[in-house]
Amino acid sequence: MPRLFLYFYFMKTAQLHSIFLEFSEICTDTRKIKENSLFFALKGDNFNGNKYASEALKNGAAYAIIDEKEYATSDKHILVDDVLMALQKLASFHRNYSNAKVIGLTGSNGKTTTKELINTVLSKKYRTIATKGNLNNHIGVPLTLLSIKKDTEIAIVEMGANHQKEIEFLCSLAQPDFGYITNFGKAHIEGFGSEEGVIKGKSELYDFLIHNNKHVFMNADDSIQFQKLGSYIKKYGFSTNQKEFYKIEFLGANPFVKASVEGYVIESQLIGSYNFTNCAAAILMGKYFNVPLDKIKTAIESYSPKNNRSQIINHNGHQIILDAYNANPTSMTAALNNFSQMKGKHKIAFLGDMFELGSIASTEHLNIANLASELNFDETVLVGENFNRTETNLKKYSSFNNLKESLKDNPLPPKSLILIKGSRGMALERILDYI
The missing domain is CATH 3.40.1390.10 (MurE/MurF, N-terminal domain)
Known part of the structure; x- marks a missing residue:
């Protein structure tokens, strides 16, 4: 003592x-x-x-x-x-003390959903731990590493970043044996400076793995990943059409993602074609770690999204796609395009401001407003200061409080199909209390 x-x-x-x-x-x-x-x-x-x-x-x-x-x-x-440095050093020491294999995970969109899918699949055969919620920063990653138990075989560690060198630092703590980047999108532009900055910053995970001769998982259909990894030998990828990679076929999302692999048809509980690659990554890792395909199928099909991430819920007679955990131009575009493909009696989109976009905020909010106009939903409602400044004919509210008062006075048509999408700071799930 x-x-x-x-x-x-x-x-x-x-x-x-x-x-x-x-x-x-x-x-x-x-x-x-x-x-x-x-x-x-x-x-x-x-x-x-x-x-x-x-x-x-x-x-x-x-x-x-x-x-x-x-x-x-x-x-x-x-x-x-x-204290923070002591926590980080302790976590790194414990990671190296343990016998667990560590999978590092980052990307602009879909990190948490992909992490949960990977954990669900790998836990069918191994004793696993994974990042809780989105505790993926300089404090959350150490806490995740310190949750590794004596019998833990695989740890899935989510890594978030909004500046250069953050992923590099988190890798120095977690020392991942494997890694996967979900995608590169227009997220945290304020910190990264540009889309090129996002690619550079997120790629620090692959840079670490390549430098240390570790294993890399990849979406071979992502041109950036394909080019980045080039001829690196220790890469394992999935693809919908390239024969040299593990083939996973996309069967559609009407509204739930359906995929085919080695004769197995997997029907997920995740909406939107953008969730296909998240499922495919988990399938690929399950295959690599020799989880039987029937168990991979069971795992993917049993996973149900929570915490405001692409949830489909029924509320007061309405069917609601609740995707209010986070938003950036890439994920917002994907959500709107997916919503446009869904069939509904009366389609309403509530869109909240996208944060941390820096100098491109005005342009990107206008782009989203224009896209929503082109898709011609029955009604689109924009919420937040950034959206309120856009030149658009769509209905706009500068704050949630203003929207709230309008919803009280103007009930929505019965049995509406509703999309709720916005950054975490907008907390648009509060709309449920007023419809």
């Missing part, structure tokens, strides 16, 4: 890890403290976890890891130079 006021530069990461092995539950929020957990007193722009370390101990934490000496008041406080 640590002495009073242990310093990280005296304590080796291995020593902190030995404590972690005894108390392996990690907490960063005193409101969610579990008995005999380790509390890491992280800091943010508007909070200082050091101030709550003693409270964490009172609530049952075994130790509190802090980085401000004034808060070290007992031998249950472990003082380190930097």
